[in-house]
Amino acid sequence: DVxxxxxxxxxxxxxxxxxxxxxRSSQSLLHSNGNTYLNWLLQRTGQSPQPLIYLVSKLxxxxxxxxxxxxxxxxxxxxxxxxEAEDLGVYYCMQFTHYPLxxxxxxxxxxx
Amino acid sequence: QVTLKESGPGILQPSQTLSLTCSFSGFSLSTSGICVSxxxxxxxKGLEWLATICxxxxxxxxxxxxxxxxxxxxxxxxxxxxxxxxxxxADTAIYYCxxxxxxxNFDYWGQGxxxxxxx
Numbered sequence: 083d084v085x086x087x088x089x090x091x092x093x094x095x096x097x098x099x100x101x102x103x104x105x106r107s108s109q110s111l112l113h114s115n116g117n118t119y120l121n122w123l124l125q126r127t128g129q130s131p132q133p134l135i136y137l138v139s140k141l142x143x144x145x146x147x148x149x150x151x152x153x154x155x156x157x158x159x160x161x162x163x164x165x166e167a168e169d170l171g172v173y174y175c176m177q178f179t180h181y182p183l184x185x186x187x188x189x190x191x192x193x194x
Numbered sequence: 195q196v197t198l199k200e201s202g203p204g205i206l207q208p209s210q211t212l213s214l215t216c217s218f219s220g221f222s223l224s225t226s227g228i229c230v231s232x233x234x235x236x237x238x239k240g241l242e243w244l245a246t247i248c249x250x251x252x253x254x255x256x257x258x259x260x261x262x263x264x265x266x267x268x269x270x271x272x273x274x275x276x277x278x279x280x281x282x283x284a285d286t287a288i289y290y291c292x293x294x295x296x297x298x299n300f301d302y303w304g305q306g307x308x309x310x311x312x313x
Contacts, residue, residue, distance in 0.1 A: 117298065119298050121298075121299060121300060123241075123300075130290055130303045130304060130305055130306050131241065131290070131292075131303055132303065133299055133300055133301050133303075136297065136298055136299035136300075136301075137297065137298055137299070140297075140299070142299060142301060143301075174240070174241060176241070176243075176300075178298070181254060182243060182254070182255075182256045182257060182258075183231075183243040183246075183256075184243065185240055185241040185242070185243070186240075187240050188240055
């Protein structure tokens with residue numbers, strides 16, 4: 083199975099600070115069809131996961147543009163440009179280029 | 195407006211079969227490119243993909259549980275189902291269903307249903 087390693091496990095940020103979360107894959111996530119199926123999710127406490135980004139860098143409808151995704155191959159990054167209080171929660175990367183679909187272990191964003 | 199809602203037994207005993215239903219609205223599972231997946235999350239832990247069923251009835255299962263899982267759908271009634279046989283306490287979790295759209299985004303998730311396996 084593809085292992086997704088997220089760092090850091092915990093992130094402490096102040097409001098307005100820009101932060102980045104890394105997701106490193108044990109295999110290239112480039113599919114033979116040319117797509118890279120790497121998504122990012124946010125799970126707030128007590129809520130179901132909500133999608134943020136798909137295909138590495140495409141923003142889901144309604145997601146603020148302070149969120150951005152980048153990367154290729156095995157290294158991916160989620161950046162939040164100017165953290166807001168509502169951004170706290172656990173961020174997960176997920177891949178389904180390779181079967182079975184797998185998730186990273188999560189990065190908990192806490193607000194100072 | 196797309197919505198998904200999971201339902202299940204709440205609590206069941208070890209060795210029983212868990213039956214889950216995902217009832218959805220705002221889309222059809224007969225539309226090309228649309229799939230529904232089941233994902234679970236034990237309390238305080240991460241996410242685990244279980245199974246996916248797509249519009250043309252293709253199915254995928256997590257190999258770690260494959261022999262215990264059966265996914266199916268009722269397109270007419272806008273529902274997807276998951277059965278897990280021979281449950282034990284390790285199957286205690288919140289179970290989510292989510293829609294996967296054509297471009298590969300899991301764009302809508304249900305609120306989740308808590309399932310507890312206990313004797």
